[in-house]
Amino acid sequence: MELLSQMMQLLFSGLTLGAIYALIAVGFVVIYNVTGILNFAQGEFAMLGALTCISLVNNNVPLWLAIILSIVIVAAIGGIFERTALHTARKSSVTTLIIITIGVSIVLRGAAILIWGTQVQTLPPFTDNTPITILDAVLLPQNIWAVGISIVILILMMYFFNYTFVGKSLTACVVNPFAARLMGINPEKMSLFAVIVSAGVGALAGTVIAPISGATYDMGMMLGIKAFVAAVIGGLTNAPAAIAGAFLIGILEAFTEGLWSSGLKDVVTFTFLLLILFVKPEGLFAKASGKRV
Amino acid sequence: MLKVTDLHTHHGYLHVLNGINFELSEGELLAIVGSNGAGKSTLLGTLAGVYRPSSGSIEYKGKDITKQNVQKMVSSGICLVPERRQIFSSLSVKDNLMLGAYHRYRRDHKKVHDEYEEVLELFPRLKTMLNRPGGLLSGGEQQMLAIGRGLMANPKVLMLDEPSLGLAPLIVKDIMQILRKLCDERGATIILVEQNVKAALKVADRGCVLAHGQIVISGTSQELLNDPKVQEAYFGKMEAAKV
Numbered sequence: 001m002e003l004l005s006q007m008m009q010l011l012f013s014g015l016t017l018g019a020i021y022a023l024i025a026v027g028f029v030v031i032y033n034v035t036g037i038l039n040f041a042q043g044e045f046a047m048l049g050a051l052t053c054i055s056l057v058n059n060n061v062p063l064w065l066a067i068i069l070s071i072v073i074v075a076a077i078g079g080i081f082e083r084t085a086l087h088t089a090r091k092s093s094v095t096t097l098i099i100i101t102i103g104v105s106i107v108l109r110g111a112a113i114l115i116w117g118t119q120v121q122t123l124p125p126f127t128d129n130t131p132i133t134i135l136d137a138v139l140l141p142q143n144i145w146a147v148g149i150s151i152v153i154l155i156l157m158m159y160f161f162n163y164t165f166v167g168k169s170l171t172a173c174v175v176n177p178f179a180a181r182l183m184g185i186n187p188e189k190m191s192l193f194a195v196i197v198s199a200g201v202g203a204l205a206g207t208v209i210a211p212i213s214g215a216t217y218d219m220g221m222m223l224g225i226k227a228f229v230a231a232v233i234g235g236l237t238n239a240p241a242a243i244a245g246a247f248l249i250g251i252l253e254a255f256t257e258g259l260w261s262s263g264l265k266d267v268v269t270f271t272f273l274l275l276i277l278f279v280k281p282e283g284l285f286a287k288a289s290g291k292r293v
Numbered sequence: 294m295l296k297v298t299d300l301h302t303h304h305g306y307l308h309v310l311n312g313i314n315f316e317l318s319e320g321e322l323l324a325i326v327g328s329n330g331a332g333k334s335t336l337l338g339t340l341a342g343v344y345r346p347s348s349g350s351i352e353y354k355g356k357d358i359t360k361q362n363v364q365k366m367v368s369s370g371i372c373l374v375p376e377r378r379q380i381f382s383s384l385s386v387k388d389n390l391m392l393g394a395y396h397r398y399r400r401d402h403k404k405v406h407d408e409y410e411e412v413l414e415l416f417p418r419l420k421t422m423l424n425r426p427g428g429l430l431s432g433g434e435q436q437m438l439a440i441g442r443g444l445m446a447n448p449k450v451l452m453l454d455e456p457s458l459g460l461a462p463l464i465v466k467d468i469m470q471i472l473r474k475l476c477d478e479r480g481a482t483i484i485l486v487e488q489n490v491k492a493a494l495k496v497a498d499r500g501c502v503l504a505h506g507q508i509v510i511s512g513t514s515q516e517l518l519n520d521p522k523v524q525e526a527y528f529g530k531m532e533a534a535k536v
Contacts, residue, residue: 165391165398168384168388168391168392169392169395171381171383171384172381172384172388172392175381175382175383175384176379176380176381176382178375178379179375179379179380179381180381180392181343181363181364182341182343182363182367182372182373182375182379183367183392183393183395183396183442183446184363184364184367184368184395184396184446185364185392185395186364
């Protein structure tokens with residue numbers, strides 16, 4: 001029984017981590033699909049979301065409002081980032097644009113040190129955090145929030161991309177940017193939209209994880225890299241696969257941490273990434289694809 | 294309706310279009326033929342606003358539209374059905390068609406749905422596969438989808454870049470007849486770019502031969518079909534005797 005409860009415990013924390021990675025990974029995939037850019041500032045959106053939310057709560061803004069406001073603020077920052085850093089350089093090569101995103105992530109981290117300092121800050125849990133016991137494993141309500149919110153957001157995003165006209169036109173930009181342009185779809189508008197959505201979702205991920213692991217100026221980097229690993233596992237272009245990849249990474253990390261050593265969890269994750277890149281670089285869930293000419 | 298005057302387009306250092314002049318009247322089907330690299334696709338791309346011309350002018354209904362970008366061209370009613378069809382392969386047939394009406398979807402919601410039905414009447418085959426991803430269609434079906442998607446933009450001038458590419462002769466014939474029907478029954482104005490010279494000239498009202506970025510021969514389709522130079526260049530001597 002001891003072993004089972006331990007396994008459940010690890011599974012729960014893995015799912016929580018996975019849910020957070022999934023939100024950020026979807027942002028990666030959306031931006032990559034629409035613009036062809038790997039946005040390495042993606043994790044910083046989570047950091048900004050978490051820290052903004054904490055500041056708002058410290059200034060007596062109710063928690064729910066603080067979460068919404070921080071999402072809006074970070075989405076706006078994402079929009080400014082796209083217009084100033086990416087849009088103005090849109091004629092440059094993709095490599096240049098990717099390096100720009102790395103630059104922006106450093107700037108955002110630097111700004112965060114100036115505003116919030118280097119101390120770990122905490123956000124109160126969304127609701128009363130009395131642990132719940134399931135099969136002898138202890139589960140915190142915040143973990144349920146994290147998983148639940150992620151699932152709801154991910155379902156909403158799937159719905160948006162597959163069933164709404166705007167979502168479909170975004171997908172069209174992804175599938176065939178040239179044809180999309182010929183239909184009068186403006187890819188630059190779509191790129192702005194993609195970054196805003198990804199930033200907002202990233203911010204939400206940050207506010208969800210802040211009560212669990214705290215928030216610091218440099219939390220974005222690891223979150224971003226892990227989400228990137230998840231996206232690569234999913235083949236970078238496929239959002240559902242990236243989500244599956246995110247949960248896989250989350251669970252893998254939790255089990256490594258619990259059964260082996262917490263110092264080794266990153267090692268295991270990145271070894272896994274390298275394995276994927278060597279063995280199945282098109283992503284773990286890639287289907288054979290072809291194009292009719 | 295459309296008047297192109299001394300149009301020049303460069304791709305980098307390459308001078309692709311070298312002074313194109315032609316006029317197109319309403320309800321006309323104009324075929325532009327020529328060999329590989331003659332500049333046919335660049336001409337359509339320039340008219341569609343994909344490429345910026347380096348000089349010259351494009352006039353549409355008396356208005357200068359030379360500098361318009363693609364989005365503006367589509368809203369003005371000039372729509373390009375690109376080479377190799379370029380359909381949205383992971384989206385369903387229905388979504389592909391609806392996205393054709395992107396520029397007016399929000400304004401004319403209802404009209405778009407009516408026209409969607411009309412387009413399906415034109416391509417009854419598509420009706421049986423509305424939910425299938427576009428990428429799973431056969432080449433001919435994809436071409437019909439691409440033309441249907443172009444029609445959904447409600448264009449005044451529809452331009453098609455090599456619709457016969459890679460298709461079986463029977464399907465080419467079907468598609469050419471549909472284009473003719475569009476002109477005759479709906480008063481569409483069409484520019485058809487083709488390497489399949491015979492098929493194109495058979496349905497077109499007028500034709501132009503493009504070579505090295507210039508229109509070298511133009512006239513009615515019949516004149517072109519009978520032109521010894523066209524016969525020799527495109528049909529070969531043996532074929533020429535048959536036409």
